[in-house]
Amino acid sequence: xxxxxxxxxxxxxxxxxxxxxxxxxxxxxxAHVANERAWALLERLGYTACAHLRDPDxxxxxxxVAKLLRAVIAKPSIxxxxxxxxxxxxxxxxxxxxxxxxxxxxxxxxFRIVDxxxxxxxxxxx
Amino acid sequence: xxxxxxxAHLIKHLGLKVGLLVGATVFIAVAFLVYTLxxxxxxxxxRTITLIADEVDNIAIGMPLNFSGFPIGEVxxxxxxxxxxxxxxxxVPTKHLRWLRGTSIFTLQKxxxxxxKIRVYSTDLKAPPLAPDATPQLHTGDIGEExxxxxxxxxxxxxxxxxxxxxxxxxxxxxxxxxxxxxRMTGEYGVLxxxxxxxxxxxxxxxxxxxxxxxxxxLNGLSLKMDRRVFGQDGVMDQTDKAMQxxxxxxxxxRDSLKKADAILADAKEASTDLVxxxxxxxxxxxxxxxxxxxxxxxxxxxxxxxxxxx
Amino acid sequence: xxxxTDLLTRSGDALIARFAAWARTLRFGTxxxxxxxxxxxxxxxxxxxxxxxxxxxxxxxxxxxxxxAAVFSLILIRIATTAAQNYGLGDLALELILRILVIExxxxxxxxxxxxxxxxxxxxxxxxxxxxxxxxxxxxxGIDPLRLEFLPRVIGGVVSVLALTALTSLTALLIAYLELYxxxxxxxxxxxxxxxxxxxxxxxxxxxxxxxxxxxxxxxIPIAAGLDSPHxxxxxxxxxxxxxxxxxxxxxxxxxxxxxxxxL
Numbered sequence: 133x134x135x136x137x138x139x140x141x142x143x144x145x146x147x148x149x150x151x152x153x154x155x156x157x158x159x160x161x162x163a164h165v166a167n168e169r170a171w172a173l174l175e176r177l178g179y180t181a182c183a184h185l186r187d188p189d190x191x192x193x194x195x196x197v198a199k200l201l202r203a204v205i206a207k208p209s210i211x212x213x214x215x216x217x218x219x220x221x222x223x224x225x226x227x228x229x230x231x232x233x234x235x236x237x238x239x240x241x242x243f244r245i246v247d248x249x250x251x252x253x254x255x256x257x258x
Numbered sequence: 259x260x261x262x263x264x265x266a267h268l269i270k271h272l273g274l275k276v277g278l279l280v281g282a283t284v285f286i287a288v289a290f291l292v293y294t295l296x297x298x299x300x301x302x303x304x305r306t307i308t309l310i311a312d313e314v315d316n317i318a319i320g321m322p323l324n325f326s327g328f329p330i331g332e333v334x335x336x337x338x339x340x341x342x343x344x345x346x347x348x349x350v351p352t353k354h355l356r357w358l359r360g361t362s363i364f365t366l367q368k369x370x371x372x373x374x375k376i377r378v379y380s381t382d383l384k385a386p387p388l389a390p391d392a393t394p395q396l397h398t399g400d401i402g403e404e405x406x407x408x409x410x411x412x413x414x415x416x417x418x419x420x421x422x423x424x425x426x427x428x429x430x431x432x433x434x435x436x437x438x439x440x441x442r443m444t445g446e447y448g449v450l451x452x453x454x455x456x457x458x459x460x461x462x463x464x465x466x467x468x469x470x471x472x473x474x475x476x477l478n479g480l481s482l483k484m485d486r487r488v489f490g491q492d493g494v495m496d497q498t499d500k501a502m503q504x505x506x507x508x509x510x511x512x513r514d515s516l517k518k519a520d521a522i523l524a525d526a527k528e529a530s531t532d533l534v535x536x537x538x539x540x541x542x543x544x545x546x547x548x549x550x551x552x553x554x555x556x557x558x559x560x561x562x563x564x565x566x567x568x569x
Numbered sequence: 570x571x572x573x574t575d576l577l578t579r580s581g582d583a584l585i586a587r588f589a590a591w592a593r594t595l596r597f598g599t600x601x602x603x604x605x606x607x608x609x610x611x612x613x614x615x616x617x618x619x620x621x622x623x624x625x626x627x628x629x630x631x632x633x634x635x636x637x638a639a640v641f642s643l644i645l646i647r648i649a650t651t652a653a654q655n656y657g658l659g660d661l662a663l664e665l666i667l668r669i670l671v672i673e674x675x676x677x678x679x680x681x682x683x684x685x686x687x688x689x690x691x692x693x694x695x696x697x698x699x700x701x702x703x704x705x706x707x708x709x710x711g712i713d714p715l716r717l718e719f720l721p722r723v724i725g726g727v728v729s730v731l732a733l734t735a736l737t738s739l740t741a742l743l744i745a746y747l748e749l750y751x752x753x754x755x756x757x758x759x760x761x762x763x764x765x766x767x768x769x770x771x772x773x774x775x776x777x778x779x780x781x782x783x784x785x786x787x788x789x790i791p792i793a794a795g796l797d798s799p800h801x802x803x804x805x806x807x808x809x810x811x812x813x814x815x816x817x818x819x820x821x822x823x824x825x826x827x828x829x830x831x832x833l
Contacts, residue, residue, distance in 0.1 A: 273620060276623045280623070283735045286736070291773055294765060294773060296761070298765040
């Protein structure tokens with residue numbers, strides 16, 4: 133699953149609905165079950181405040197989290213985050229990414245971050 | 259962390275509302291289909307009655323049969339008989355069959371605008387019901403067309419009447435003759451007086467009476483035979499009876515058409531009860547009748563209710 | 570001579586482009602029909618979209634549109650009965666109303682209304698989804714946008730057209746009865762008879778088929794037009810414009826076609 137600045141959220145759905153949509157569609161999960169799962173993920177990252185907002189009302193971090201969780205909730209979750217600098221222009225994103233991904237450790241099977249080579253010094257050494 | 263349960267949708271009772279709408283639509287669709295099938299008489303037992311018409315012009319399949327303005331049946335088939343007449347089959351739901359009687363009259367009425375109508379008039383609802391194999395006549399032609407013919411016939415009738423009653427006519431003369439005969443018979447030298455004038459003649463009369471008695475006896479025998487011939491099964495009287503019945507039916511029809519003529523004349527509003535006046539009026543108006551027909555034709559659709567009046 | 574070749578080439582290209590757009594619309598229509606009929610379409614998410622589409626297209630305007638249709642029907646019925654009576658055809662008034670109002674005008678009016686309201690909305694939304702790359706985004710999380718967004722809209726549109734037509738027609742029939750016979754039962758036999766005369770099962774089937782085609786047209790054509798637009802924001806108005814024009818032609822084509830089939 134690609135998380136990219138060029139792949140927006142569904143504009144007429146709230147963050148919660150955007151995330152819950154994936155299990156609803158792919159596994160025919162009942163609406164309230166899917167909503168609960170989405171809510172649990174948002175809760176873990178502490179972003180429940182934006183659950184009922186739609187795309188234009190979100191700040192960059194919220195939008196990034198929504199996109200990430202939309203990718204995470206689909207199992208198996210193989211995440212590719214493309215150019216995080218474009219997604220999180222106002223945030224020191226390597227640290228933010230590390231925090232978020234560590235909180236979602238159990239739910240992510242594999243992840244890759246694709247970024248420009250000249251941003252490499254920003255990331256902690258692996 | 260306590261929080262209200264998450265709603266499945268932001269719209270309240272979304273599923274219920276949509277279900278209601280779809281359910282209502284399906285219900286309307288099915289109910290309407292059933293209703294139209296019912297309206298087309300699919301669930302009703304019907305009987306087909308057959309009418310014979312001189313011409314089936316303007317008769318279309320699906321045309322209604324109207325009784326007192328209500329559709330009680332519809333034309334299902336139009337064919338040609340062996341005799342070259344039109345055969346019109348009309349499907350009538352059995353519940354409406356009670357309006358059709360043996361004496362019912364079926365007419366096809368045309369108007370200049372709008373479709374033609376088959377109407378049935380049952381003046382006597384106590385008459386025996388229409389027999390299953392009966393083929394009543396369908397009177398075609400619109401009344402506007404029949405009007406001149408009717409007027410011409412009425413005129414001829416009145417002419418005859420006048421010829422009969424005028425001075426010097428046969429009726430007048432025969433009435434005069436009977437008058438003179440009656441005068442002689444009641445006079446001084448009447449027939450009876452002359453007969454009883456002498457005894458001889460009286461004897462002869464008695465002898466004649468004897469002979470008459472004998473004659474009567476033989477006549478009696480003859481009359482017995484006559485009885486058998488005349489009044490017996492298939493005797494003359496029986497046949498006469500039938501002829502009378504047929505004449506009666508014919509008279510009934512004539513009466514009906516006369517009633518119609520009456521109604522038409524009443525509608526024309528120029529007739530009067532005075533026969534002589536009527537006569538002259540008809541004479542004068544026969545020429546105008548063509549114009550009148552046109553006018554009636556034009557007004558026909560509006561005057562329908564008036565026309566419907568039947569005794 | 571070259572200007573002539575140039576002119577012919579340009580006009581030919583324009584013609585081909587126009588036909589190609591129609592061909593794409595038709596192709597999308599067939600894909601849609603196949604998709605609707607496949608059971609794999611239906612899941613929790615698509616059901617919600619269908620329900621929402623019906624809610625927004627039909628339920629929201631149910632009362633207002635029905636009221637409007639009732640007033641419209643009342644006026645037309647009045648005109649029809651008065652005119653028919655003036656010409657001495659009073660007993661044909663009902664048939665006239667049933668044939669013109671219920672079979673032709675109300676379905677067309679419903680379709681036009683939904684086309685203007687929801688068709689335009691769908692067109693704009695799909696065009697924007699296409700332009701902002703949302704369709705691609707849905708693909709990326711393993712969701713088929715055709716099945717999630719487009720087919721449910723088509724289903725919702727069709728159901729909405731059918732539902733609104735059925736309800737407005739029912740209202741019109743009630744009004745016609747009240748207008749002709751008053752609030753009494755005595756005209757029912759007459760009314761039933763005329764209904765039986767006008768609505769054969771075949772005609773009813775044709776009516777439903779027409780409404781079905783209307784419903785397909787008011788959703789399939791806007792979606793196809795929206796998908797047709799290039800990924801540039803300034804093409805959105807053009808996409809809506811061309812979609813709406815195509816939709817209008819399609820609706821008229823269906824109406825004229827149905828008239829031709831019925832009366833020729």
